[in-house]
Amino acid sequence: MEQILDRVLPDWRSVEWEEAKRQPMWRHREAAHRAIALLEAEQELQENLGSGAPQLDASTLHSWVWGSVQGLWSSGHFREAVGAAARAVNAQAQAKLERRDASEAKLLSDAFSTNPPTPGHPRLRLCENDGGDTFKNRHDGAGNFARGVYAAIRNPIAHEEDEELEENEALEQLAAFSILARWVDSAAVVKAS
Structure with a gap:
């Protein structure tokens, strides 16, 4: 999970977010929610505004x-x-x-x-x-x-x-x-x- 977060949100370990009290791994949880939202938004943008050109894998x-x-x-x-x-x-x-x-x-x-x-x-x-x-x-x-x-x-x-x-x-x-x-x-x- 951390490798995915490192790729999607490179600064997730040090960014200033409000700390959730008495929640273990709160930073991981917050980063995961933000990463999911970012990936969904990128996918929607690509589907709606992308060039439609093929991409080489x-x-x-x-x-x-x-x-x-x-x-x-x-x-x-x-x-x-x-x-x-x-x-x-x-x-x-x-x-x-x-x-x-x-x-x-x-x-x-x-x-x-x-x-x-x-x-x-x-x-x-x-x-x-x-x-x-x-x-x-x-x-x-x-x-x-x-x-x-x-x-x-x-x-x-x-x-x-x-x-x-x-x-x-x-x-x-x-x-x-x-x-x-x-x-x-x-x-x-x-x-x-």
């Missing part, structure tokens, strides 16, 4: 991403969480492809290549090659996307000492790595015969 991100960042996220280390997600996706891709000679953008660009696999260079296949544009577009797009998220998101986080990311920006970046993780996870590995 971080727990629905791919497990490689959210599972690797929960602790960092809950402590407000958003920048480090995004970096950890990038490293987790890379590690899972290396394991799936059984490759340690390449990483990140280079690894995934090669893995999503539409070229046939060669010894030491297995491919990730999101769909069967039926000779149509869909096969080429999906794999070229996935390879370009991987290059993009590692170049534009992971590299600045790893190489620039900057301020902490805003929570919403970091969540968007985690969502990008979640998309990539889903593609890598769901793709079939095709090796040279």
Whole structure:
């Protein structure tokens, strides 16, 4: 209960309320009543005045991403969480492809290549090659996307000492790595015969 009160009414332990005589745990009781009223009012406002826009629940991100960042996220280390997600996706891709000679953008660009696999260079296949544009577009797009998220998101986080990311920006970046993780996870590995 105290954890809920800490989140809803952060100053509940020290705020000046009139003390109820001969009531054990009066502060807890008062804080609970106030927290319930506040939560009900917030819910009513959201229902009546909210934007109606969908909201992204971080727990629905791919497990490689959210599972690797929960602790960092809950402590407000958003920048480090995004970096950890990038490293987790890379590690899972290396394991799936059984490759340690390449990483990140280079690894995934090669893995999503539409070229046939060669010894030491297995491919990730999101769909069967039926000779149509869909096969080429999906794999070229996935390879370009991987290059993009590692170049534009992971590299600045790893190489620039900057301020902490805003929570919403970091969540968007985690969502990008979640998309990539889903593609890598769901793709079939095709090796040279």
